[in-house]
Amino acid sequence: MGKVNIGLRGWRFDEDEVFDESGELRPLETMEPDTRDRIVRLASMMGEPCDACYLIHGDEDIQQCNVARVIYGEPLGEVLLCPDHEADFLYWFREDGGKQYAGETELEDEFHEWFAAGGRAPENYGGLQHVNTDPDDIPEEPDISDEIPTLEEEIEKLDDEDLDALDVNLDDLDF
Numbered sequence: 001m002g003k004v005n006i007g008l009r010g011w012r013f014d015e016d017e018v019f020d021e022s023g024e025l026r027p028l029e030t031m032e033p034d035t036r037d038r039i040v041r042l043a044s045m046m047g048e049p050c051d052a053c054y055l056i057h058g059d060e061d062i063q064q065c066n067v068a069r070v071i072y073g074e075p076l077g078e079v080l081l082c083p084d085h086e087a088d089f090l091y092w093f094r095e096d097g098g099k100q101y102a103g104e105t106e107l108e109d110e111f112h113e114w115f116a117a118g119g120r121a122p123e124n125y126g127g128l129q130h131v132n133t134d135p136d137d138i139p140e141e142p143d144i145s146d147e148i149p150t151l152e153e154e155i156e157k158l159d160d161e162d163l164d165a166l167d168v169n170l171d172d173l174d175f
């Protein structure tokens, strides 16, 4: 069974659980609750700024922030990162105590605190291989597929009624 990223790199899904044989997103109500939470969170996170950029620039200079391409952490405790700042997160996670928050929503606040206090990866920090912030996940071969289905497309296919039936309100999920 293959693992895929959807929309943002980071969270990985069992391809068979999320997509049907023709590559369509399965109805949300048929997914495991954790998978569903992540899909819904992803939908609300698309196009959001990188957390680290935002900590630097804030609302006043939001145009200076890069759009996040990577997501780590747990639903409601996500860290969103642009490629420039992914190294800082990976350094913190691996080398500076971040790993103890794997699987916890505290990961987000703890990383923000570290970064806001000036925490950065050393120059040319080489550890750019993706880490897994889900402690229950089994280590696996890196995914060599570059194909990332776009979540916007998939979400657009979802019926509003489907979302209503699930009592999902994307606005409520925003920070």
Ligand SMILES: [Zn+2]
Pocket: 050, 051, 052, 053, 054, 066, 081, 082, 083, 084, 085
């Ligand atoms: Zn950034």
